[in-house]
Amino acid sequence: MISLRRLEVILAHEVRLATRDPVPVLVLILFPIITMAFLKPAFRPALVQSGHPHANGAEQVVPGQATLSAFFVVSLITVSFFAEYAWATWDRLRASAASSLEIVLGKAIPRVVMTIAQFAVIMTTGIVFFGLDIRGSALALVPLVVTFAVCLVLLGVAVTAVCHTAQQAQAFAVVGMVLFGAIGGALVPFSVLPHWARVIAPITPTYWAMHGFTAVILNGNGVGGVEAPIAALAAMAVVFGLIALRRLRFDDHKTGWA
Amino acid sequence: MSTSSAIRPGGADGLGHRATVLQVEGVHKAYGSTVALAGVDLTVAGGTILALLGPNGAGKTSLVSIIAGLRRPDRGRVRVGGIDVARAPQRARQLIGLAPQETGVYLPLTVRDNLRFFAGLAGLRRTELRERVGAVAAALGLEPLLGRRASQLSGGERRRLHTAIALVHRPALVLLDEPTTGADVRTRAEILELVRGLADQGSAVVYSTHYLHEIEELDASVAIIDRGRIVADGVLADLIARYGSSALELTFDRLVPDVARIDGCTVDGSRVRIPTPDPALTAAQLLPHLGPHADALRSVEIVRPSLESVFLTVTGRHFAPHAVEPVG
Numbered sequence: 001m002i003s004l005r006r007l008e009v010i011l012a013h014e015v016r017l018a019t020r021d022p023v024p025v026l027v028l029i030l031f032p033i034i035t036m037a038f039l040k041p042a043f044r045p046a047l048v049q050s051g052h053p054h055a056n057g058a059e060q061v062v063p064g065q066a067t068l069s070a071f072f073v074v075s076l077i078t079v080s081f082f083a084e085y086a087w088a089t090w091d092r093l094r095a096s097a098a099s100s101l102e103i104v105l106g107k108a109i110p111r112v113v114m115t116i117a118q119f120a121v122i123m124t125t126g127i128v129f130f131g132l133d134i135r136g137s138a139l140a141l142v143p144l145v146v147t148f149a150v151c152l153v154l155l156g157v158a159v160t161a162v163c164h165t166a167q168q169a170q171a172f173a174v175v176g177m178v179l180f181g182a183i184g185g186a187l188v189p190f191s192v193l194p195h196w197a198r199v200i201a202p203i204t205p206t207y208w209a210m211h212g213f214t215a216v217i218l219n220g221n222g223v224g225g226v227e228a229p230i231a232a233l234a235a236m237a238v239v240f241g242l243i244a245l246r247r248l249r250f251d252d253h254k255t256g257w258a
Numbered sequence: 259m260s261t262s263s264a265i266r267p268g269g270a271d272g273l274g275h276r277a278t279v280l281q282v283e284g285v286h287k288a289y290g291s292t293v294a295l296a297g298v299d300l301t302v303a304g305g306t307i308l309a310l311l312g313p314n315g316a317g318k319t320s321l322v323s324i325i326a327g328l329r330r331p332d333r334g335r336v337r338v339g340g341i342d343v344a345r346a347p348q349r350a351r352q353l354i355g356l357a358p359q360e361t362g363v364y365l366p367l368t369v370r371d372n373l374r375f376f377a378g379l380a381g382l383r384r385t386e387l388r389e390r391v392g393a394v395a396a397a398l399g400l401e402p403l404l405g406r407r408a409s410q411l412s413g414g415e416r417r418r419l420h421t422a423i424a425l426v427h428r429p430a431l432v433l434l435d436e437p438t439t440g441a442d443v444r445t446r447a448e449i450l451e452l453v454r455g456l457a458d459q460g461s462a463v464v465y466s467t468h469y470l471h472e473i474e475e476l477d478a479s480v481a482i483i484d485r486g487r488i489v490a491d492g493v494l495a496d497l498i499a500r501y502g503s504s505a506l507e508l509t510f511d512r513l514v515p516d517v518a519r520i521d522g523c524t525v526d527g528s529r530v531r532i533p534t535p536d537p538a539l540t541a542a543q544l545l546p547h548l549g550p551h552a553d554a555l556r557s558v559e560i561v562r563p564s565l566e567s568v569f570l571t572v573t574g575r576h577f578a579p580h581a582v583e584p585v586g
Contacts, residue, residue, distance in 0.1 A: 009378035013371075020366040088362035092423065095326045095356040096379040097348055251329060 002105070006098050010106025014080065018110065025114060028072050029121050032065035036122075036130055039065070043189060050191040052218055059133070060189050062126030063213035066119050067186040067206055068177065070152060073115045075173035077156030080107045082166035085254050100250050108153045115149035135220035144212040144226045147233040151205050154240035161247035165255040180204040190214075208232040276303035279353075279431050279462035280325065285334030287320050287486075294320040295331070296486040302462045304430065307453060307478035310466040311569070313577065317486040318466040319359055322435045325464065326356045338431050352380060355429030359436045359466075361420045365409040369400055369419050372408055373426050380427030394422045397452055399444075414442040421449055425456065432456055432463045438472065450475055470565045470577060480565065482572060490572040494565065501571040502563030506537040506544070508555060515551040518544065526576065528556075537561065 018025065040057040043064075047055035084090040093103060123141070126132035134141070156173070163169040181187045183197050184206025190198065201207040208229040215225030282300040286293075295317045302308045310318045323329045325336050327347040336343040343350040364372050373391045382390055395401045398418040403411065408419060421437055434453065438446040453476060456463050465478060473480055473494065481491040490497060507529065508518055514530040523532045534540040537560040548555065561567060569577040 005381070006379055009375065013375045013378075016371060017364065017366060087365055088358070088360040089364055090362075091323075091326075091328055091358045092356065092362045092376070094328055095351060095354065095358075096376060097352045097381065098379050099348055 002099070002102055003097075007102050007106055010098060010102060011109060014106055014110045017080075018114070024072075024076065025118070028069045029118055032069040032122050033125050036061045036065050036126065040130055046189040046192050047218070050189065055218065056131050056133075058126055058130040059214075059218050062123060062130060062132045063210065063217060064186040064188075066122040066126075067148070067184075067209045067213070068181040069122070070115050070118060070148065070209075071177035071181060071206070072173075073111050073149070073152050074156040074159060074176060075170060076114075077107060077111050077153055078160045078163070078166070078169035078173055080111070081157075081160045082169060082254065086166070090254075094250055100248075103250075104157060104244075104248070108157060111153050111156070112146075112149045115152060116145055119145045119149075132217070134217050136216035136225060137222040138216075140216050140221070140223045140226050141213070143223075143230055144209065144216075144233075147230045147237065148205065148209045151233045151237040151240065154237050154244060155205070157248065158240040158243040161244045161249075163254075164252070180206040183207070185210040202232070205233055205236050208236075276305045276460075278302070279304045279339055280464065281335075281337040282321070282325065283335045283337075285321070285324060285331045285336065287317075287324060287329065287331050293486050295324070298334070298483070298486070298488055300481060300488065300491075302431070302464060304462050305457055305460045307457045307463040307465055307476055309473040309476065309478040309480050310464060310483055311468065311470070311473060311480055311565070312483035313468055316483045318468075318483055319435055320486075321483070322356075322358075322433050322464065322466055325431075326354055326433055327351055328356075352427075353430045354433060355424035355427065355431070356433045357421050357424035357435060357437055359439065361413075361416050361440075363408045363416055363419050363423065366407060368405055368407055369395070369411070370404040372419060372423060373404075376423045377426045380429075382427055390426050390428065394426045397425075397455070398422045398448055413440060414445040417441045417445050418448065421452070425452070428459075428461075430461060432461050433466075434463065435466045436468070437465070438467070438469065446472075468577075470569075473565060480568075482569060484573045490568065497568050498563050498565065501568040502565070503533045503567050503571060504535060504537050504563050505561040505567065506532045506534055506540045507557075507559040507561050508532075508544075509557040509559075510551070510554045511556050512554050515548070515554070517547055517549070517551060520544070524570075524574075531561070531570075 040061045042057070043060040044055060044057035047057065047060055052059070084093060159169050159172045163172060183201050184204040185193065185201065186206045190201070190210065212226040212229035215221040219225065278301055280300065280302040282298055285295050285298045287295040298321055300308070310321065312318050320329065324331050325343065327343045327350060330344055338350045339353045341350040370391060373394065374387065377387045377390055395404055398421060400418055400422060403415060408416060411419065417440065421434065424432060424434065437449050441449065450472060453463055453465060465476065467473065477494060479493050480497055481488050490501060510528045513528060514525050518530050519525060520532050523530050532540060541558060545552070566577050
């Protein structure tokens with residue numbers, strides 16, 4: 001059973017820890033914005049060639065960079081667990097009255113909110129400064145972003161569960177971001193990817209996020225255009241959640257930073 | 259219903275009998291083929307200090323971890339305030355304050371935020387939380403440091419914060435796993451003083467250590483743990499009266515000569531320990547008989563009955579915190 005009061009205490013604590021060092025979050029917002037500035041012109045020809053003559057490049061670069069930088073949350077959530085080992089606070093936390101579920105939720109919820117906020121800032125910047133035109137329903141993007149954020153955070157918990165050291169977790173998180181970002185069409189337009197990459201792309205959450213963004217932003221769809229991506233992301237979230245549930249052992253010996 | 263208010267420090271019946279706070283029954287624990295605990299039984303009442311004494315690897319930390327609910331025993335049962343730790347860990351943990359062996363604090367947070375977080379997890383709110391944070395900070399000399407980040411504290415200050423976290427919610431059972439390891443003189447004195455104060459206020463304190471003199475300073479009850487078993491337990495004075503023995507100890511710069519190997523002695527290379535009720539008299543009688551071996555004599559020590567001699571009697575080995583080596 002979850003105690004809402006204890007969960008509130010853990011949430012406040014996690015937010016306090018995050019605000020003590022806001023640099024990673026600021027970098028994750030600034031990095032895609034800077035990247036958008038010089039990648040936008042490069043993507044226009046690819047979009048025009050794929051049947052969108054009025055595209056200016058922002059339709060790919062804004063959601064692509066937002067999706068890519070959102071992937072950093074996988075790294076951040078693993079850090080939030082492994083830092084407990086580095087500070088030797090993990091046993092203290094476990095010996096407190098907080099349940100395992102309260103501890104996991106306390107770490108996950110702020111990161112989901114942070115990822116959603118990150119999307120909101122980057123998309124707004126895209127609209128205001130990079131001429132991003134959302135042809136479909138902008139509201140349809142809300143459930144897409146929320147599901148994607150939950151999926152990534154659960155992926156982070158699953159990575160934490162299967163890794164024994166912070167270094168392993170970071171390797172998974174960073175390689176996953178680059179690989180999934182590239183194959184899923186966040187790094188470059190999906191249409192320019194080789195055939196084999198397009199075949200395996202649907203196994204990545206990035207593909208489904210970008211699929212949903214393209215449906216709404218470029219193809220002018222509403223909620224109907226994001227139903228399939230949301231369903232796929234939700235299914236992946238369930239898989240990651242099950243891995244976390246099965247493999248996350250609170251009495252495992254893990255190494256914070258060797 | 260929360261039981262955290264049912265068992266609070268200071269609980270005693272009208273006859274002055276202290277309520278049992280901790281009951282450990284037949285606890286076994288093995289890690290692969292290594293047996294850490296081989297059937298441990300313990301009872302600790304409120305208002306008392308139990309010192310768990312044993313060298314590294316004796317099983318102290320395993321026992322503390324099992325009591326705190328961090329590990330499950332392979333067999334046996336632990337009850338805290340009458341609550342089975344394995345069956346209702348969350349309820350039991352509300353009664354426990356644990357300071358693990360390794361200093362564990364949130365380095366980016368201030369001393370105040372560290373204390374507030376754990377007090378909040380224990381269910382303290384607003385005025386009570388502020389009062390407890392203030393009280394525990396005052397008791398451990400942390401008041402001037404409340405606004406300072408833990409990363410900016412000295413090692414001794416961090417150790418005090420680490421201990422304060424365990425005490426902030428005034429737990430009925432305090433588990434301190436080698437709390438003075440790495441502590442400076444001031445911190446050590448404050449921690450010992452605090453432990454005495456906790457017991458005076460009615461908490462049951464389990465104090466794991468390998469420092470014999472701390473137990474003597476605390477005048478605690480002692481459970482000597484060796485190779486996963488409690489080999490002796492009781493009030494310190496009783497243990498010394500029962501197992502402690504005076505002895506004469508001679509150290510040579512070579513192997514102990516035969517003339518010094520008296521019946522009942524234990525020999526450890528160049529050192530011989532001779533149990534005797536009157537070490538001075540034994541020395542006066544033995545030393546003239548050393549003859550040419552007297553030149554090899556490096557030290558003569560009179561050993562009074564102490565916890566160390568208790569340990570030697572019950573385990574057959576000298577107490578060496580970091581190693582378990584047989585004597586003789």
